[in-house]
Amino acid sequence: MQKEVIIIGNGIAGVTLAVLLQRKGISFALLHRKGEKRPFGLGETLPPSAMPLLQQLQLLSLFEENAYRKTYGYHSMWGSSRVTDINFYHQNPFKNGLKINKHQTLEKMRDLIREDMISYTKGFEIINEAHGSTVVLAKNDGIKIVQGKILIDATGRNRAVLQKLKIDSETHDELVAVSCHVPKIKHPKLTHEVYVESFAQGWGIVSALNETENICTIYTQKGHEILAELKDVSQWKSVLSETVYFKDFLGATENVKLKGGNANSSVAKQISGSNWLALGDAAMSFDPLSSHGITNAIFTAARASETIDKKLTEADPDAFAAYNETMRKIFQQYLQSKNNLYRQELRWKKSEFWKRFFE
Ligand SMILES: Cc1cc2nc3c(=O)[nH]c(=O)nc-3n(C[C@H](O)[C@H](O)[C@H](O)COP(=O)(O)OP(=O)(O)OC[C@H]3O[C@@H](n4cnc5c(N)ncnc54)[C@H](O)[C@@H]3O)c2cc1C
Structure with a gap:
């Protein structure tokens, strides 16, 4: 199977990107784990x-x-x-x-792209081929081979693709x-x-x-x-x-x-490479105090769809590096405002939980 983009992870970030790529007529396959249980509702706002x-x-x-x-x-x-x-x-x-009702919203969005979703039961493997394309092996009892030009990590805090690419994360708390x-x-x-x-x-x-x-x-x-x-x-x-x-x-x-x-707040040390991008929590995970996790998933998916379009249609060589730079700047701004918010709570400055914001 040959596609322009291979997305791994079917949460808000991965599915939003899939819907946006579909609108642009860019071919993709969205890989996800088969038979995932309905996640515990977090009642996101x-x-x-x-x-x-x-x-x-x-x-x-x-x-x-x-x-x-x-x-x-x-x-x-x-x-x-x-x-x-x-x-x-x-x-x-x-x-x-x-x-939001995340489960119901996601199911409605998945209905739009279901025929481009591929499930696997036994993990996946990434092979970077010499001529620049990426091959992902989705393992079931057999192996489904998906070939693409661009690989996307949308696996949330698991950062499953980044782990395979040996990209570390910075953890801030x-x-x-x-x-x-x-x-x-x-x-x-x-x-x-x-x-x-x-x-x-x-x-x-x-x-x-x-x-x-x-x-x-x-x-x-x-x-x-x-x-x-x-x-x-x-x-x-x-x-x-x-x-x-x-x-x-x-x-x-x-x-x-x-x-x-x-x-916790954490960010991938690299949010994009020459042929891959990370989105949503896989790129940067926010403290829920910010109420911005879902917005970040949607925003990064929107920016990623534009970046992919630039790379594929305009052959813009700097598009992926610019994506990395923008996301890292956003994360720095977020960290500052998050820490300022915690510092507004002065009543327990010496307690184990709060003291780190004042050290
Ligand atoms: C307690 C709590 C409360 C929160 N409250 C809010 C809130 O009020 N407002 C808000 O905006 N945000 C909130 N958030 C954050 C928000 O839930 C996340 O930021 C958002 O869901 C991230 O979306 P995502 O698609 O990047 O990742 P996820 O939703 O984590 O989706 C990742 C997907 O990848 C899949 N996956 C993982 N590993 C693999 C793998 N190896 N192979 C294939 N697929 C894989 C997962 O099954 C999942 O479907 C909260 C978070 C927490 C923990």
Whole structure:
């Protein structure tokens, strides 16, 4: 099978790129692992600033139609024990964000490109051929051979392609997340369905996942002693007893599933090479405090589709290097604003979790 582009990974970044390449008439194959389980819902929120990007890419109605709901603001208790009400009413041109249903949105987008998706069960191998093309062997019981000019890593924090290309990452912190889905509770003192609260050992966010469930996520540092207690959801209420409102969201804990994982800021040391590009979390992973992970996946996919177009149609030799430079600049700006945000919380400057932002 011969294609211009081989994409590996079928999350928001990989699938968005596939849809954009299809519109440009650039051939691609999207490789993904067969029979992946439906991922644990993270209840991601898109801020109003993401709406113009979706509109520009003609993806806004698809995202809106498959979202759980529009969001008009959020509450936060960060830096003081006062609740701040951040209202999107003053944002322009969109006065709302979206609480997305990632699974449903992805399925709708995959429907557009399904005939160009190839699954594999036993991993993949990359072979760079002398005449500049890349061959990917997708291994099932047999082997499917896909040949392309450009290879894309869209495998999220796994960075599966980058690992095979021996490209390292820079890790900027050790933030980890533990999430659980709990029965929905509407807090009498909060109007918006997203609430952030910091506390001595980290911070938490609770938001509506759907009509019946909330998702609660606690962020702390890898190795922190509260992680052992957070592994048992029945202990959350006592671990979070010092929080002001967060603890009120922890109702019944029977049959509640927990999910943990990395949520740290990291960036690939190289985001593109002569015939490959990384997108989304594979390129740079953001702290969920930024609420910009999905926007980054969509933005990098949009920039990658333009970059690929330039390389294929204009034979622009600098296109891939410029992509690397732009993304690394964006990451530096992001790091600065993320650290500034953490430094606004002065109440626990000496605690294990917060002190690193002040050292
Ligand atoms: C707890 C938490 C809360 C978050 N909240 C928000 C939020 O509110 N707003 C927001 O914008 N962002 C949020 N994010 C970030 C957001 O979820 C990610 O940034 C975004 O999903 C990244 O998309 P992606 O396509 O790059 O990667 P992923 O969504 O990770 O997709 C990668 C795909 O590649 C596949 N894959 C992995 N390895 C391989 C392999 N070896 N071979 C083939 N396929 C592979 C995976 O199965 C997956 O389908 C949150 C993240 C976390 C952890």
